Amino acid sequence: MNTHPDAPDPHHPSFLARDSVRRVFDERTGEEWRVSERDARHIPGARGTRCLVFDGEGIVRRVWRFPADWPTLPAATLLGLMDAHPLHD
Numbered sequence: 001m002n003t004h005p006d007a008p009d010p011h012h013p014s015f016l017a018r019d020s021v022r023r024v025f026d027e028r029t030g031e032e033w034r035v036s037e038r039d040a041r042h043i044p045g046a047r048g049t050r051c052l053v054f055d056g057e058g059i060v061r062r063v064w065r066f067p068a069d070w071p072t073l074p075a076a077t078l079l080g081l082m083d084a085h086p087l088h089d
Contacts, residue, residue, distance in 0.1 A: 033054050
């Protein structure tokens, strides 16, 4: 057990809601996207407890089905998640 006073508590809500953000450039369209994993437990109508949010210029999409290793995916594969499942907002 990590007892360092600055160690995050994995059971604290702020730890569970912590965002992982990755910037991705879409070479096909020239758009840049900010992709982050979000806690969705308090979002009305949520389709899961977590989602990926793709934030581009003038558009935001949520993806409800995504692999745990999404931060390590190649850019094209990550961007393809937006089109892979019809369940996005």
